[in-house]
């Protein structure tokens with residue numbers, strides 16, 4: 001027998017009761033749910049995230065395996081423009097009644113409290129770990145011109161045409177000097 005988790009929740013904290021999995025007849029609970037986020041995460045993921053997962057029983061607990069998908073409103077560190085970053089995160093979590101509430105910080109296995117999984121809690125933890133240190137809109141982003149501050153993806157301001165030239169000219173002079181020294185046998 002397979003149970004399906006309903007998707008109409010209004011509270012900010014979404015919990016999935018897994019008590020049914022402790023009954024020998026229940027093999028799994030399927031989760032297919034759109035989740036609204038609160039606070040800082042609501043600003044970062046304005047459309048929320050989608051969780052699709054399967055929860056199965058293990059000894060004295062449950063195992064959750066699946067995927068978390070969302071689109072994050074990011075700001076590119078190079079060009080400072082906003083962009084949508086698709087995020088897909090694997091869910092692979094074990095919850096056990098043998099793990100104490102205060103132990104979760106150090107354990108690979110999370111505590112199973114009141115025979116329910118706090119989905120909001122799990123999702124915010126996973127999204128925090130997934131957050132890139134420096135998000136860029138695309139690998140080829142040209143960024144902001146250090147000379148005039150223009151977004152070089154949108155305009156070619158002309159500054160870059162000169163800057164590398166002077167640097168190359170300096171290198172060329174250095175090369176000439178080194179070659180001259182070689183010829184002099186030093």
Ligand SMILES: [Zn+2]
Nearest residue numbers: 076079137141
């Ligand atoms: Zn960019």
Ligand SMILES: [Zn+2]
Nearest residue numbers: 145148157159
């Ligand atoms: Zn410029």
